[in-house]
Amino acid sequence: MPDPVLLVLDAEPSPRLGRLTGRVEVRYADASSLAGLLPAADVLLVWDGVSDAVREAWPGPGARPRWVHTASAGVDRLLCPELVASDTVLTTARGVFERPVAEYVAGLVLAFATDLPGTLESQRQRRRHDREGQGVAGSRAVVVGAGPIGREITRLLHGLGVTVALVGRTARRTIHGVADLDRLAARADWVIAAVPLTDSTRGMFDTRFFGLLQPSARFIGAGRVATVVEADLVDALNRRWLAGAALSTFQDEPPDTGSPLWDTPGLVLTPHLGGDTVGWRDRLGERFVAMFERWSRGQPLPNVVDKALGYVPSSDLAEDTAPNTDSPS
Amino acid sequence: MPDPVLLVLDAEPSPRLGRLTGRVEVRYADASSLAGLLPAADVLLVWDGVSDAVREAWPGPGARPRWVHTASAGVDRLLCPELVASDTVLTTARGVFERPVAEYVAGLVLAFATDLPGTLESQRQRRRHDREGQGVAGSRAVVVGAGPIGREITRLLHGLGVTVALVGRTARRTIHGVADLDRLAARADWVIAAVPLTDSTRGMFDTRFFGLLQPSARFIGAGRVATVVEADLVDALNRRWLAGAALSTFQDEPPDTGSPLWDTPGLVLTPHLGGDTVGWRDRLGERFVAMFERWSRGQPLPNVVDKALGYVPSSDLAEDTAPNTDSPS
Numbered sequence: 001m002p003d004p005v006l007l008v009l010d011a012e013p014s015p016r017l018g019r020l021t022g023r024v025e026v027r028y029a030d031a032s033s034l035a036g037l038l039p040a041a042d043v044l045l046v047w048d049g050v051s052d053a054v055r056e057a058w059p060g061p062g063a064r065p066r067w068v069h070t071a072s073a074g075v076d077r078l079l080c081p082e083l084v085a086s087d088t089v090l091t092t093a094r095g096v097f098e099r100p101v102a103e104y105v106a107g108l109v110l111a112f113a114t115d116l117p118g119t120l121e122s123q124r125q126r127r128r129h130d131r132e133g134q135g136v137a138g139s140r141a142v143v144v145g146a147g148p149i150g151r152e153i154t155r156l157l158h159g160l161g162v163t164v165a166l167v168g169r170t171a172r173r174t175i176h177g178v179a180d181l182d183r184l185a186a187r188a189d190w191v192i193a194a195v196p197l198t199d200s201t202r203g204m205f206d207t208r209f210f211g212l213l214q215p216s217a218r219f220i221g222a223g224r225v226a227t228v229v230e231a232d233l234v235d236a237l238n239r240r241w242l243a244g245a246a247l248s249t250f251q252d253e254p255p256d257t258g259s260p261l262w263d264t265p266g267l268v269l270t271p272h273l274g275g276d277t278v279g280w281r282d283r284l285g286e287r288f289v290a291m292f293e294r295w296s297r298g299q300p301l302p303n304v305v306d307k308a309l310g311y312v313p314s315s316d317l318a319e320d321t322a323p324n325t326d327s328p329s
Numbered sequence: 330m331p332d333p334v335l336l337v338l339d340a341e342p343s344p345r346l347g348r349l350t351g352r353v354e355v356r357y358a359d360a361s362s363l364a365g366l367l368p369a370a371d372v373l374l375v376w377d378g379v380s381d382a383v384r385e386a387w388p389g390p391g392a393r394p395r396w397v398h399t400a401s402a403g404v405d406r407l408l409c410p411e412l413v414a415s416d417t418v419l420t421t422a423r424g425v426f427e428r429p430v431a432e433y434v435a436g437l438v439l440a441f442a443t444d445l446p447g448t449l450e451s452q453r454q455r456r457r458h459d460r461e462g463q464g465v466a467g468s469r470a471v472v473v474g475a476g477p478i479g480r481e482i483t484r485l486l487h488g489l490g491v492t493v494a495l496v497g498r499t500a501r502r503t504i505h506g507v508a509d510l511d512r513l514a515a516r517a518d519w520v521i522a523a524v525p526l527t528d529s530t531r532g533m534f535d536t537r538f539f540g541l542l543q544p545s546a547r548f549i550g551a552g553r554v555a556t557v558v559e560a561d562l563v564d565a566l567n568r569r570w571l572a573g574a575a576l577s578t579f580q581d582e583p584p585d586t587g588s589p590l591w592d593t594p595g596l597v598l599t600p601h602l603g604g605d606t607v608g609w610r611d612r613l614g615e616r617f618v619a620m621f622e623r624w625s626r627g628q629p630l631p632n633v634v635d636k637a638l639g640y641v642p643s644s645d646l647a648e649d650t651a652p653n654t655d656s657p658s
Binding site for chain 2: 110116119123127156160253262271280
């Protein structure tokens with residue numbers, strides 16, 4: 001039996017894949033060659049989670065990989081109706097990005113609280129910055145999205161003394177349902193978006209939503225880009241409906257030089273800082289090698305996407321959320 | 330018996346002092362009038378902890394207040410030999426600044442780890458910032474100074490998953506002695522200075538010390554200004570002996586426009602962000618009113634400075650330091 005063909009999309013992945021030497025035939029594809037190479041591939045490893053190449057190459061008849069693994073947390077850029085309808089198993093890099101994203105969010109909360117952006121700007125102008133900071137302990141956050149990333153953010157903010165309400169699709173145990181979101185957002189100091197992109201979350205952070213917030217609130221985007229209506233956020237910040245915001249992914253990567261995003265008051269752009277900590281390629285590579293071992297032995301894979309839902313369902317996650325002092329009533 | 334005279338140095342303090350109306354006679358002093366007003370005062374409330382006015386006004390013969398309270402954590406700017414030798418009780422605002430300073434330090438650790446300063450500078454130039462962040466969980470910190478502020482910093486960093494070694498004057502239980510400092514600093518990712526200013530800490534963070542650090546290390550000054558030799562820190566940063574630093578107090582307040590501090594590579598200036606969170610004046614005022622009640626009833630005061638040591642000794646503190654995973658061996 002010939003070795004299975006592992007097709008790698010975009011860039012040289014981690015050296016960790018060297019462990020598969022002699023057991024797979026590795027081929028490389030880019031956006032233009034992908035459609036032609038797909039029919040002969042057993043496994044597709046998508047290294048760049050924000051590429052649209054898979055969705056564009058997939059449609060049409062023909063053989064397809066039996067397994068697609070994406071080195072990212074979200075799969076919205078991959079899913080096309082034909083892939084959803086197929087028997088192909090789709091898995092994600094769950095477990096790699098949760099902690100870095102949570103640290104990124106916690107860092108932004110503390111940086112906003114002490115007005116670090118304004119402080120650095122004053123330093124650049126050789127001026128003393130005299131604004132008082134806010135305390136973080138005792139402030140209120142609402143984390144939208146109860147997947148692994150939202151849960152890790154909740155845990156870390158809770159450890160800083162923040163009262164956190166975690167909002168999921170449906171209310172369960174320590175998690176609020178989305179019906180509570182408006183009420184919780186209206187009294188929050190921090191609103192953190194960590195939702196997957198689905199039909200029901202697309203554009204959910206819009207003018208209507210930003211209009212609910214306190215003028216002192218800050219919004220931090222830690223989820224998929226298309227859940228936030230960028231133009232509405234820029235408009236709300238210009239009107240001072242909220243005090244600040246941070247985005248790490250953008251509709252255009254990077255935004256045009258002329259984009260209003262760059263200098264909207266209170267807006268911090270942190271391109272992909274969310275998950276890309278030193279060593280992430282290695283951690284992703286290690287994960288993939290471990291998953292490949294299971295796949296080649298015919299064992300079930302972890303982190304399988306429910307393609308109808310559009311994400312890895314969390315029903316199989318340990319219920320290990322931090323004690324939540326703002327529990328649903 | 331006439332009401333006791335409360336002399337307030339510098340600025341209108343918190344409205345909370347209104348609670349003492351009818352029970353004290355409040356007088357106000359500034360640096361130039363202080364010496365003349367001291368002899369008639371029973372209590373001196375020093376609102377600006379970085380003023381040298383008390384040290385300059387105190388020497389010489391004459392009656393003095395029986396109690397001096399400073400609305401700051403350190404007392405080095407107050408102590409002169411005559412005050413040390415006197416029967417006057419000196420108290421500090423311990424309990425007000427610990428948490429804000431710890432949040433400030435934790436925020437800087439996370440901001441350095443994700444290179445938030447570089448990210449903001451890239452945004453200003455409308456450029457995508459492509460540097461990967463570091464993880465904070467599992468990194469190593471050494472906190473120098475085992476007083477209430479150093480302990481609170483230790484607690485908060487520990488909650489972020491940082492392995493923290495706390496260094497005090499002498500080794501005890503979970504606290505390392507200063508003899509361990511060089512060894513611990515040499516392998517630390519984060520060095521946080523939170524020591525009071527005494528004869529043995531003056532200038533302790535100098536060229537010799539910075540030469541011990543890893544090139545990837547960051548130094549955060551959260552203690553008294555004169556414990557850090559500013560010129561040595563600037564020099565070490567210019568030589569890339571360490572990757573970054575933050576200072577919140579300076580020899581000159583604010584530094585001259587021409588000071589090299591403003592644009593030393595990797596140096597973040599956060600003037601007094603350390604403790605000044607919204608509402609701090611009120612919290613200080615509340616504390617002082619509660620202490621005044623005790624004083625007027627002849628009860629012992631909390632937070633009394635050992636004037637020979639130069640700080641409030643921590644032997645009377647609850648041993649409530651967070652579990653320390655890097656315990657002295």
